[in-house]
Amino acid sequence: MLRVQRQDLKEGMILAEPILDVNGKVLLADKAEISQKHIQLMQTWDIGFICIREPGDTDESIAAELKVDRIRIGDKSQFLEALQLGINTNQILSILQGKKKSEQFALPAEYEKDSSLETLFNEQTFDYYGRFLNIIEKTFHTSARNKTSLIKDMVELAQPLANFILCTEGVIGYALRSIAAKNELARHTLAVTIISGKIALLLEYNKRDLGILVLGALLHDIGKINFPPEIISLSKNASESQRRLYESHISQGISLVTGKAWMPKEVLLTIAQHHERINGNGFPIGFLGEKIHPFARIVALADYVDHVMYTGSGEGCNLLDLIRQLPLMNQLFDIGISTCFINYLRDFLLSNVIQLEDGRQAQIVFMHQSLREPIIKTSDGTIIDLNKVKNISIKKYSL
Ligand SMILES: [Fe+2]
Numbered sequence: 001m002l003r004v005q006r007q008d009l010k011e012g013m014i015l016a017e018p019i020l021d022v023n024g025k026v027l028l029a030d031k032a033e034i035s036q037k038h039i040q041l042m043q044t045w046d047i048g049f050i051c052i053r054e055p056g057d058t059d060e061s062i063a064a065e066l067k068v069d070r071i072r073i074g075d076k077s078q079f080l081e082a083l084q085l086g087i088n089t090n091q092i093l094s095i096l097q098g099k100k101k102s103e104q105f106a107l108p109a110e111y112e113k114d115s116s117l118e119t120l121f122n123e124q125t126f127d128y129y130g131r132f133l134n135i136i137e138k139t140f141h142t143s144a145r146n147k148t149s150l151i152k153d154m155v156e157l158a159q160p161l162a163n164f165i166l167c168t169e170g171v172i173g174y175a176l177r178s179i180a181a182k183n184e185l186a187r188h189t190l191a192v193t194i195i196s197g198k199i200a201l202l203l204e205y206n207k208r209d210l211g212i213l214v215l216g217a218l219l220h221d222i223g224k225i226n227f228p229p230e231i232i233s234l235s236k237n238a239s240e241s242q243r244r245l246y247e248s249h250i251s252q253g254i255s256l257v258t259g260k261a262w263m264p265k266e267v268l269l270t271i272a273q274h275h276e277r278i279n280g281n282g283f284p285i286g287f288l289g290e291k292i293h294p295f296a297r298i299v300a301l302a303d304y305v306d307h308v309m310y311t312g313s314g315e316g317c318n319l320l321d322l323i324r325q326l327p328l329m330n331q332l333f334d335i336g337i338s339t340c341f342i343n344y345l346r347d348f349l350l351s352n353v354i355q356l357e358d359g360r361q362a363q364i365v366f367m368h369q370s371l372r373e374p375i376i377k378t379s380d381g382t383i384i385d386l387n388k389v390k391n392i393s394i395k396k397y398s399l
């Protein structure tokens, strides 16, 4: 069974499961052959993904897969009602504001997407980023001792955070640039959530799917909540017992969210599969390609990006480490997702200032599709193609 995005549907594909309305009425039966009209209808129904039969699929194999991966439109669960995302940024944090947390995070009414900003980064947005980080840090700190409100607090945070991602120009830059955090797990969680959400927007996910993806990303490493700091990221020199403890964060995370009937299955799958790799080299199962849920594939890539940026060199945030790792990404991750991220990052880096090994500063004026070395312009106006000039190299990218 293949799970495809609506925009990738093609005439002649065969549905693997029926599409139901909110009352369980069949809108389109399983085994229906997709026509152009069906594709248009699915747009009206606002369906993000559709399960398609593949050659060799049997009714039994599909039933087994659907057990953990159902599509229903207009689901009226308590959670999904809470995720009816409004684009009005005045309401971004209404959930938090309505629950005595406004002193923690009050987004001013005048906060709106401002396309007239001269620079990509602005203090106000950094302030919001810092406040989100604060909330996650406080939640993790409190929940390490008392887990009762942990999941509830993260669910409440998913909506405002999804809206923040939706409404903030260049939001990925804040995650890549990041800021110092007292709690590494909280810093990592926020960065992975923002990178994941941004990729989902680039892939044109609807607001419902964005909200669920954001919650999945917020909870992806929740199984590490009680881990000692040295196990939050696994070092290359970790012992076997440290590795086993690290890998147990998947099962510990799942046990924290199971038993909640309203929890979308996509969230569970994101926690379960975010360390799987498209080539089968991941853990805990070693699932291959299409067996990994698309949300988990996105979070896996975001997780890797943050890991490379912050632990690759052991010297804090380093965009150069990330850029040098990008060609590897297509082997480890869904090629559609990694290509989308890499293309975005390439455009994002244009006009960015870099430091050269010889001490000069320069600006990126062109990034190649293949992410070879860029063409740069130095402060005296000289244009240099770093692929052709071998004695000049980049020391550091900055955001
Ligand atoms: Fe993880």
Ligand SMILES: [Fe+2]
Pocket (backbone or CB within 6 Å): 188, 192, 220, 221, 303
């Ligand atoms: Fe992670």
